[in-house]
Amino acid sequence: MELLKILQSVEILAINGPLDIDIQDISYDSRTIKNNSMFICIKGYTVDGHDYIDDAIKRGAKAILVEKKVVYKKDITYIRVEDIKKSMAIIADNFFKNPSQKINLIGVTGTNGKTSTVSFIRQILEYDNKVGSIGTIEIYDGQKKITSKNTTPESLDIQRNLSKMINNGCKYCVMEVSSHALVLNRVDNIDYKIGVFTNLTQDHLDFHKNIDNYKNAKQKLFYKTSSFNIFNIDDKTGEEFFKNSLKTDIKTYTYGIEKEADFRASDIKLYHDRTEYTLNTNKESYRVSIPILGYFNVYNTLAAISTCILLGIDCEEIIKRVLNLKSVPGRLERVENEKHVNIIVDYAHTPDALLNLVESARLFTKGRIILIFGCGGDRDKTKRPIMGKIAQANADISIITSDNPRFENEIDIINDILKGIDKNISNYLVVKDREDAIKKAIEIYQKEDLIIIAGKGHEDYQIKGNKKYFFDDKKIAKEILDKI
Ligand SMILES: CC(=O)N[C@H]1[C@@H](OP(=O)(O)OP(=O)(O)OC[C@H]2O[C@@H](n3ccc(=O)[nH]c3=O)[C@H](O)[C@@H]2O)O[C@H](CO)[C@@H](O)[C@@H]1O[C@H](C)C(=O)N[C@@H](C)C(=O)N[C@H](CCC(=O)O)C(=O)O
Numbered sequence: 488m489e490l491l492k493i494l495q496s497v498e499i500l501a502i503n504g505p506l507d508i509d510i511q512d513i514s515y516d517s518r519t520i521k522n523n524s525m526f527i528c529i530k531g532y533t534v535d536g537h538d539y540i541d542d543a544i545k546r547g548a549k550a551i552l553v554e555k556k557v558v559y560k561k562d563i564t565y566i567r568v569e570d571i572k573k574s575m576a577i578i579a580d581n582f583f584k585n586p587s588q589k590i591n592l593i594g595v596t597g598t599n600g601k602t603s604t605v606s607f608i609r610q611i612l613e614y615d616n617k618v619g620s621i622g623t624i625e626i627y628d629g630q631k632k633i634t635s636k637n638t639t640p641e642s643l644d645i646q647r648n649l650s651k652m653i654n655n656g657c658k659y660c661v662m663e664v665s666s667h668a669l670v671l672n673r674v675d676n677i678d679y680k681i682g683v684f685t686n687l688t689q690d691h692l693d694f695h696k697n698i699d700n701y702k703n704a705k706q707k708l709f710y711k712t713s714s715f716n717i718f719n720i721d722d723k724t725g726e727e728f729f730k731n732s733l734k735t736d737i738k739t740y741t742y743g744i745e746k747e748a749d750f751r752a753s754d755i756k757l758y759h760d761r762t763e764y765t766l767n768t769n770k771e772s773y774r775v776s777i778p779i780l781g782y783f784n785v786y787n788t789l790a791a792i793s794t795c796i797l798l799g800i801d802c803e804e805i806i807k808r809v810l811n812l813k814s815v816p817g818r819l820e821r822v823e824n825e826k827h828v829n830i831i832v833d834y835a836h837t838p839d840a841l842l843n844l845v846e847s848a849r850l851f852t853k854g855r856i857i858l859i860f861g862c863g864g865d866r867d868k869t870k871r872p873i874m875g876k877i878a879q880a881n882a883d884i885s886i887i888t889s890d891n892p893r894f895e896n897e898i899d900i901i902n903d904i905l906k907g908i909d910k911n912i913s914n915y916l917v918v919k920d921r922e923d924a925i926k927k928a929i930e931i932y933q934k935e936d937l938i939i940i941a942g943k944g945h946e947d948y949q950i951k952g953n954k955k956y957f958f959d960d961k962k963i964a965k966e967i968l969d970k971i
């Protein structure tokens with residue numbers, strides 16, 4: 488595409504070099520620059536993209552988008568802008584020819600339940616359409632799955648993938664929209680048809696500083712939609728967003744259990760292998776049976792079913808489809824083993840998720856609950872003592888360990904968790920090494936107990952410093968069990 492066209496609507500401060508050149512690709516990472524590309528220099532949290540201009544030019548960049556004044560080189564076009572991320576979002580939309588307007592884009596936001604809800608919506612829609620998705624675990628473009636680096640990637644990556652989805656024949660894209668993305672311009676210039684809200688509880692205060700900023704970030708999604716928004720009305724923030732959405736032109740709906748809602752679940756029965764509830768719509772009631780566990784998944788499946796009903800899919804047909812719904816990897820996932828030790832892996836890494844997890848597990852556990860968990864380094868420190876307190880109050884035995892310490896000291900993180908623990912009650916242990924923590928849990932396990940390994944879910948790594956080591960809770964647990 489001609490550079491001039493790529494730059495349409497971008498607020499430019501200065502240009503040096505021709506604009507009538509043909510640009511074949513765009514990247515914000517010099518290491519992936521190909522011949523005749525545009526390189527976008529992002530000042531990151533770790534390094535500054537402006538320091539990689541020479542590298543990008545060596546690899547074939549012909550246009551460079553900068554925020555800072557730089558030394559110009561011959562035969563290269565430089566464009567200086569005020570805000571690189573905002574400009575990148577416009578450029579991405581132009582370069583990939585406004586893909587979000589050519590696909591039915593569904594955005595799901597909230598503290599917990601995004602990956603699960605996205606997966607459930609995708610599974611229901613997939614019966615008659617190709618459906619792409621973007622989220623914490625993977626990006627699916629209708630043909631290939633790639634492992635995600637972020638829950639919601641940069642605008643350039645989103646637009647590139649939406650464009651691939653369209654080329655691969657996808658009618659829908661269901662994606663997780665993180666609060667980081669909504670603040671860091673990753674979803675600017677992306678038009679959503681539908682917005683889905685799960686819940687809001689404490690997380691990411693390291694980034695947002697306070698809960699109001701976090702809430703305002705989440706709410707942005709519901710002003711970007713063109714077709715309808717749907718909110719969890721039992722959640723305090725969900726109710727607030729619902730009321731605000733009613734003031735707009737967008738159709739607004741609710742789902743929930745406790746309060747009156749457009750889509751309400753009642754007579755909930757939680758069995759050891761499935762969940763049943765009555766789905767009450769404004770017109771009719773249907774009995775739903777889903778092979779998914781956990782009370783919180785009533786909310787996630789209800790959000791998914793309601794969204795699909797609003798998309799026009801026949802309700803009876805949806806009820807048939809959810810009979811075969813598959814759970815999401817690393818969410819309440821059982822570790823199958825021949826030793827008959829009850830172990831599950833779950834991705835709970837917020838106070839609310841941890842509480843819901845243990846409460847849900849209690850319903851299908853006869854013995855004690857042994858909970859292994861830690862807290863991520865370089866993330867919200869204030870959630871650590873709260874998670875400690877919740878663990879001690881709800882599990883029978885808590886084993887506090889490490890979970891992606893990143894650049895923090897593992898012991899410092901554990902000490903933060905211990906601030907929430909009552910040292911006079913001896914129902915907790917500290918085992919710094921995660922593998923040793925799993926060993927310890929298996930050692931103290933008695934028949935009918937349940938070991939919950941929380942926090943990493945699908946993750947198959949442990950991040951220490953800037954290194955990622957292989958670590959998969961499920962595989963490690965199996966290996967330990969195989970040896971006993
Ligand atoms: C703290 C943070 O948000 N970091 C994000 C940020 O990385 P960064 O600022 O460290 O990037 P950097 O390494 O300094 O690089 C700066 C620039 O130089 C470029 N570069 C670098 C090296 C080189 O040789 N050449 C080159 O061009 C890089 O490509 C980049 O454009 O930009 C990267 C590219 O978009 C992100 O992948 C990365 O997310 C990291 C992995 C992360 O952990 N982010 C978390 C906090 C996050 O965003 N989480 C949310 C919510 C999660 C949830 O609740 O589900 C998410 O949406 O994932």
Ligand SMILES: Nc1ncnc2c1ncn2[C@@H]1O[C@H](COP(=O)(O)OP(=O)(O)OP(=O)(O)O)[C@@H](O)[C@H]1O
Nearest residue numbers: 598599600601602603623783786818833834835840
């Ligand atoms: N509706 C819900 N309410 C409360 N907790 C939930 C809910 N759904 C899932 N959880 C808990 O949160 C964990 C993460 O679920 P999921 O991956 O679906 O959320 P997410 O919002 O995508 O998280 P992330 O922000 O890390 O991507 C689950 O393993 C479970 O413990």
Ligand SMILES: N[C@H](CCC[C@H](N)C(=O)O)C(=O)O
Nearest residue numbers: 836862863866890891942943
């Ligand atoms: N998407 C979340 C995942 C947290 C998972 C937990 N294992 C951790 O590392 O804190 C984050 O990046 O904050």
Ligand SMILES: [Mg+2]
Nearest residue numbers: 601602623638
């Ligand atoms: Mg997710």
